[in-house]
Amino acid sequence: MPGQIVVAASTLTAGIRADFASAYSSAYEASKARLANCMDLGVPSSRLTEIYAYFETAPYPRIWKRGDAIPQDAFNSVQFEVTNRDWAIQVEWNENDREDDQTRSLMQRAREAGTNFATLSERVFFQILMGATDNNLLPAIPNAPDGSAMYAATDGSGAARFGATGGNIVTGSGVASSAAIRTDFYNSLEQLRLFQDTQGQPLHSEDYVDKGITVVYPVSSEMTFREAFQQGRTLAADTTAQSNAAVSNIIMESGLNITLWGSPRITDNDWFIFANGAPLKPVFQQVRRPLRESYANMDNSDLARTTKIESVSWDSRDGFGVFLPYSTVKVNN
Numbered sequence: 001m002p003g004q005i006v007v008a009a010s011t012l013t014a015g016i017r018a019d020f021a022s023a024y025s026s027a028y029e030a031s032k033a034r035l036a037n038c039m040d041l042g043v044p045s046s047r048l049t050e051i052y053a054y055f056e057t058a059p060y061p062r063i064w065k066r067g068d069a070i071p072q073d074a075f076n077s078v079q080f081e082v083t084n085r086d087w088a089i090q091v092e093w094n095e096n097d098r099e100d101d102q103t104r105s106l107m108q109r110a111r112e113a114g115t116n117f118a119t120l121s122e123r124v125f126f127q128i129l130m131g132a133t134d135n136n137l138l139p140a141i142p143n144a145p146d147g148s149a150m151y152a153a154t155d156g157s158g159a160a161r162f163g164a165t166g167g168n169i170v171t172g173s174g175v176a177s178s179a180a181i182r183t184d185f186y187n188s189l190e191q192l193r194l195f196q197d198t199q200g201q202p203l204h205s206e207d208y209v210d211k212g213i214t215v216v217y218p219v220s221s222e223m224t225f226r227e228a229f230q231q232g233r234t235l236a237a238d239t240t241a242q243s244n245a246a247v248s249n250i251i252m253e254s255g256l257n258i259t260l261w262g263s264p265r266i267t268d269n270d271w272f273i274f275a276n277g278a279p280l281k282p283v284f285q286q287v288r289r290p291l292r293e294s295y296a297n298m299d300n301s302d303l304a305r306t307t308k309i310e311s312v313s314w315d316s317r318d319g320f321g322v323f324l325p326y327s328t329v330k331v332n333n
Helices: 032-036 095-100 106-130 178-194 219-230 250-254 302-307
Strands: 039-044 049-055 077-083 085-094 169-171 213-218 258-263 271-275 283-296 309-322 328-332
Touching: 032 039, 032 106, 039 106, 049 309, 077 309, 085 095, 085 106, 095 106, 095 309, 106 283, 106 309, 169 178, 178 219, 178 250, 178 271, 178 328, 213 219, 219 250, 219 258, 302 309
Parallel strands: 039 283, 169 328, 213 258
Antiparallel strands: 049 077, 085 309, 213 271, 271 328, 283 309
């Protein structure tokens, strides 16, 4: 038996005009350029569960005192896995409704469900970012390979994550003022630069942040974030007084390459920074089978021949995982 079918009754009236047929067309396009700064997309997969592994930091040279044996040290390896899952959506309609649809847009609108697949990676990214429960997405938020969540003060062993007190979380000052946001931004950059490798040495190079930073923030604070990062001068209340008119923006003066990404998917006052130059992003998508489209009608479907219910469906097999999140910091408000 058919499931949920398109309710097309309002489009069947003879003489109806299609001027507003696009009323619910998706005006939203996946922000792939900004997402690519924060997430690795399209990692190839060839099995149900991919097993990944990496070595921890190799040892550093040390003094070799005369008469002593050559200094020796070792390093560990870590393994983690990501399982692929099926993702799909189907849209059904009655053949008569398709034939009688006066807007001639039923099929076009149905196919937009396939277009909406472009938002899947972003939706999962924000689910992981927020640690959210979503019955339509991942059943559980994966931990990073060090045993902790995406953002945590300590790793799975209880030690300070990446050798820095507080890990990849800093306590914020709120989002009520641009000055508070700028202060928290620099605190986050400082935290990022404090991270150590597994040998206790600085993890990131001197120019790590110079390659660009993406700031992901709640769209409800759009004005304050734009003021914090993009307004060159902040005017005092008395704009007629020359002495009160100019306060420079330290972030703009620094020359840092900042990408702003305000999202309605962040529902609180927390915000996040990501280092654009990170060779391995903290979140990734693996692809076992790319997106495919299937169409069912009288020619190829027994259901359609017996019920006149046609359909179009899309499905893919993808997995989503969390790598070591040492290129991102959360500002916890």
